[in-house]
Amino acid sequence: MSRKSLLVTGIGELNVNDPQAVDNSADPAGRRESRPEPANNTAFAVEDGKIAWIGLAVDAPAADEVLDVAGRAVIPGFVDSHAHLVFAGDRAAEFAARMTGTPYSAGGIRTTVAATRAADDVQLRANVRRLVHEMAAQGTTTVECKTGYGLTIEDELRALKIAKEECDAATFLGAHVVPAEYADRRADYVDLVRGPMLDACAEFADYVDVFCERGAYDEAETRLILDAAKARGIPVRLHANQLGPGPGVRLAVEYGAASADHCTYLDNKDIEALAGSETVATLLPGVEFSTRSPYPDARSLLDAGARVAIATDCNPGSCYTSSMPFCIALAVREMRMSPGEALMAATLGGARALGRTDVGHLALGARADFAVLDAPSYLHLAYRPGVPLIHSVWKNGRKSVST
Numbered sequence: 001m002s003r004k005s006l007l008v009t010g011i012g013e014l015n016v017n018d019p020q021a022v023d024n025s026a027d028p029a030g031r032r033e034s035r036p037e038p039a040n041n042t043a044f045a046v047e048d049g050k051i052a053w054i055g056l057a058v059d060a061p062a063a064d065e066v067l068d069v070a071g072r073a074v075i076p077g078f079v080d081s082h083a084h085l086v087f088a089g090d091r092a093a094e095f096a097a098r099m100t101g102t103p104y105s106a107g108g109i110r111t112t113v114a115a116t117r118a119a120d121d122v123q124l125r126a127n128v129r130r131l132v133h134e135m136a137a138q139g140t141t142t143v144e145c146k147t148g149y150g151l152t153i154e155d156e157l158r159a160l161k162i163a164k165e166e167c168d169a170a171t172f173l174g175a176h177v178v179p180a181e182y183a184d185r186r187a188d189y190v191d192l193v194r195g196p197m198l199d200a201c202a203e204f205a206d207y208v209d210v211f212c213e214r215g216a217y218d219e220a221e222t223r224l225i226l227d228a229a230k231a232r233g234i235p236v237r238l239h240a241n242q243l244g245p246g247p248g249v250r251l252a253v254e255y256g257a258a259s260a261d262h263c264t265y266l267d268n269k270d271i272e273a274l275a276g277s278e279t280v281a282t283l284l285p286g287v288e289f290s291t292r293s294p295y296p297d298a299r300s301l302l303d304a305g306a307r308v309a310i311a312t313d314c315n316p317g318s319c320y321t322s323s324m325p326f327c328i329a330l331a332v333r334e335m336r337m338s339p340g341e342a343l344m345a346a347t348l349g350g351a352r353a354l355g356r357t358d359v360g361h362l363a364l365g366a367r368a369d370f371a372v373l374d375a376p377s378y379l380h381l382a383y384r385p386g387v388p389l390i391h392s393v394w395k396n397g398r399k400s401v402s403t
Ligand SMILES: [Zn+2]
Pocket: 082, 083, 084, 239, 313
């Protein structure tokens, strides 16, 4: 059954992020920066949930419905390519302690593991839905979600199934930390993850991820798990170089990972490796904000030509924000990305980190996932931090949020 067509007009500023124009641009900045359409009065039409026409409003085709956005800016919906939403409990007290001097360590994850194991499926699913809704209300239309707070076969499997059903991409992160009951026999837990746990979860896993970090998994352990994923034909991504320098980024590139996430502590070889690869460097500035840590060197990555995404890393420990506009503001203020680079990284960058060609942009044929801003320009996302600027959000050409 064909759906009603929609014409969006009265657009003050439209950011399309046409991937072909981005890839073919001779201007290096043009490849990484979102730039509004040069002409005012641009309109676009949606048919069957996809962008079917873009042009001057005066030339617009007839449509069943017309949406006049009265001079507001329109951007592609954000693609949040890194989030941990299947959990119970919160760690507000740990956050408060951190703000008064206790440093962040990966071990805090075990607190959430205990709460998550004790929760039932209904509670876990409700938490994911609540957070996905929160994200949507802030302009996010595509969400990746990881497991990693179960750490038993049964608990990881149920988390992955919930992630798969409630989100756009589901990542198996059985190798988040080593659970307390395996503290004295790490190798047994690694064998469990790469064997029976992965066997149980493989069918539902879009990706396999490992927290390759001091206090989590070392290089040899990470390799064993990545090899197991490869053997099953499941693409990989990595938590890499968050808390200090390490092998994570190098391994991500070697294994052809979809993304290397965090990238906070990189040396020149890491940057060169990312720039020479298809692996997306996913930056998570909300984590540095919430752990009071140094920010990644986004400028060096961008200037070297690396593919860059930004995402929230929404999780109860190191960063409990669901807001892509907040992360954009941080990227601009704290990582010296231009507003256009930050918007590109939060949309097309995230899409590329998830291997999606149909989202993160509004070129012809793209899924009609877009946000209308209560602002004349996308620049306001960083210029007006903390202000709710989302007027309405559309997913697949249907209104999903209106404020
Ligand atoms: Zn993470």
